[in-house]
Amino acid sequence: MSTTPEQAEQQNTPEALWAAETVYRPDLFAGKVALVSGGGSGIGRATALLFARLGAKVAICGRTAEKLDAVVEFARARGAEMIAVPTNVREPEQVEALFARIDDTWGRLDCVVNNAGGQYPQQAIDYAPKGWAAVINNNLNGSWYMMQRAAQYWREHPLPTGVSASIVNVVVVTERGMPGVAHTVAARAGIIGASRTVAVEWAPLGIRVNCVAPGLTATEGLSVYPPEAVREFPLANPMKRPGTAMEIAEGCIYLSASSGRFITGEVLTIDGGGKLWGELWTAGRPEYYKLPG
């Protein structure tokens, strides 16, 4: 269990992730195919590697081919079946090509972890329309194109009776908002609402749709936050530490595997209790909220 951001970061290397203890059995996903977006780094990489360790064939996507290739090379060297499909999830035709590639390669799909996303920290009052639109496009539209295409795939390739497919959307904790990233909170709240709705619409197709809401998690993604925000990150939750990519990955696996078979339309928060106590000022703490003295 990590106690400092530095230790959490050390646990985020491919080697550490591959060696990390897991509660899951090695053949949990034998014969199954998983797709993980944003699989070239952070939570997505941890989830893709865990699927691979548990016997799944895994497709990863993201915008940067080099990051994806490094993960694939690492996993294949350890006997895993993994492919990299460079994809910008904001582009529906690239999403279409991604699903076609998976179908051509393996002819099936069982689980999607829709993790690609991100934003930049800024006080909301200063957002430029272009910046707001970019974050909404990345996190609401991009995630939607992925989940809708997955559902269409399973409509085209009906699942056997009694077998379910799973979509897990990685979002953020939205209940209290998150100062500095209102654009992403808006986008992710949209995905949570859409997930609850299609959990009902897509149940007849055998599709379960859930969300995982990570709290502060030590990944390379945190490098975009200013030092004054990073200094206060230990105040984000009662455990006074960031989560690890592996801790989020195990949550994604829980919902994707048969352990999640009676769960749909749900949000699994993995935040060390940050929803109950803690402060996360992603663009730095404003003067108004500083203690006097």
Ligand SMILES: CCC/C=C/C(=O)SCCNC(=O)CCNC(=O)[C@H](O)C(C)(C)COP(=O)([O-])OP(=O)([O-])OC[C@H]1O[C@@H](n2cnc3c(N)ncnc32)[C@H](O)[C@@H]1OP(=O)([O-])[O-]
């Ligand atoms: C700790 C909290 C919990 C969450 C943690 C995580 O999620 S960790 C995971 C975190 N991982 C990630 O976040 C990684 C992924 N994140 C990203 O790729 C970007 O944040 C993105 C979604 C905006 C990229 O979309 P894109 O390629 O379309 O964007 P672009 O670069 O072309 O900019 C478009 C417009 O956005 C605006 N704008 C952009 N930056 C800033 C800024 N710093 N300042 C102000 N404004 C900014 C600006 O208007 C710009 O237009 P301009 O002025 O250039 O004409």
Ligand SMILES: NC(=O)C1=CN([C@@H]2O[C@H](COP(=O)(O)OP(=O)(O)OC[C@H]3O[C@@H](n4cnc5c(N)ncnc54)[C@H](OP(=O)(O)O)[C@@H]3O)[C@@H](O)[C@H]2O)C=CC1
């Ligand atoms: N770390 C944290 O504290 C938290 C993270 N999250 C969310 O978890 C998810 C993973 O973040 P994390 O692992 O921390 O950070 P990373 O920045 O490491 O991961 C984000 C991944 O998404 C990919 N990505 C971003 N935009 C696109 C796009 N348009 N198309 C395809 N891929 C894209 C990136 O690859 P590339 O740039 O090459 O495309 C990258 O691999 C994100 O949605 C993030 O917002 C939520 C709460 C807290």
